Amino acid sequence: MRIPPRHGPLLFGLIVSAIMTCFVSAVSVALGMAPDFAGYLPRWLRAWAMSWLIAFPLLTIVAPRVRLLVARMTGSA
Template identity: 45%
Template sequence: MIPARYANVLFGLILSGLMSCMVSGIATFRAAEAVDAGFPMLWLGAWLSSWAVAFPAVLVVAPLTRRLVARLVVRPAD
């Protein structure tokens, strides 16, 4: 098991991996069409390069997003 102190990094790794996989799959499908025999390798290449950008981006943007959300939501009175 992974120590709890790495939870934010693990969350960012999983989130960025899944999101970049989906987005790169859709973009590759639209650009190359799934009938292309090379589609899986095109998708894999697109996914890996996009994940390399998405993971550090998530680590930087997530704290900013949490602060923005905290300012935008109404908290219930105690």
């Protein structure tokens, strides 16, 4: 099953926001738990879910505007 190209920007935002928040929340939780890592996984999963709930909608709003800004700044618009 292929996803229609018109959904590309939304899919891009979904994937990028999931990857970014995964790594950022993992580091944030690890830094906040030192030296006791008991309960790391549940805390990290909760932090990732909350981060992603904010990052995904924000990215879908901001990314098109940033692409336009970059295109204007580089003269490719």
